[in-house]
Amino acid sequence: MSSRRLEKTRGVCLGAMVVFMLTGCPPHDRVLFVNPNSTGQIGILLDGNVDGSTKNDKSYVTSSSDHVDPGTVVAASHNEVIAFQQERPVAILDSVSWTTGNDSVTATFGNEMGVGFHVWLLQGPADDRRDQAIAACIKLDEIWENERMGTQITSFVIDDKTSDPARTAFLDYTCAEASSLRSQIGHDSSVINIYYVNRVDFGSGFSTGNGVWCSNDRIIVMGSTASDHLAAHEIGHAFELDHVNDLTTNFDTTNVMHNASNNREYLTEGQTFRAHFEPNSVINTTYNLRPGLITRNCGNLSETAGNKCPAIQKRIWADGTFPPN
């Protein structure tokens, strides 16, 4: 090739390269993670302008890679990344500076949070109540693991009070008795306390199958035939989650926060977000596991995504027959 021709070709190729760089190659944005769990997908909810349109809680999951390629993201009026993974607390980047160039943003996961319980057995036989409490402990930890709550049970103290004469006043229980139950049977203010009595009335009559979260006194009381998943439900109340049974488009009895169910299993990402970010959740009060971190008043059952919180029904992963949304 003559030197003149080479020069010309160079010019053409270089010109093509310049054009390619300017218009042909979109910015390559990337979301990276610090301290992820070694297995299991990471899912994110992203706020920003993605490929030319404003998105609120656009969801992505990692595939075989350890990061998310969200497309071309530039700043919108609200810019955020919320991340979820098994055995990791919900992580947030609340003000991401998306640019028109290549952005690499990093979300940092904390370690899984340890949560303790103190269980008091009032209704005998003690062995039966202990088995009931242990089944509830196992079920709760299973739900937390599967649903990416980011909490694990690190202590579960069981106190046998079935021979304590003071117990008889509480075997048929309503929340009006919460304060005297705490003072007469016992209470550990550093953890959630769960009392196993015979029958519970939360407003519609006594039943051995009932359980209740007494919000003023911050205790859970369970009937003598109450299911393991009902205990997970009452603990959901302690995590500041409300009943979802009126939201029939997006929830059924398989959700942990359905009020009357035989098959509670799932929590949405909208719910696990609230469990961590609602200021009155026991994660932020009793256990104080997120000191100094962001809290948000979400409006517990809001079905509309806002800048502060995802919609209550927001799912990155399917919950049974309910697909990601």
Ligand SMILES: [Zn+2]
């Ligand atoms: Zn309830």
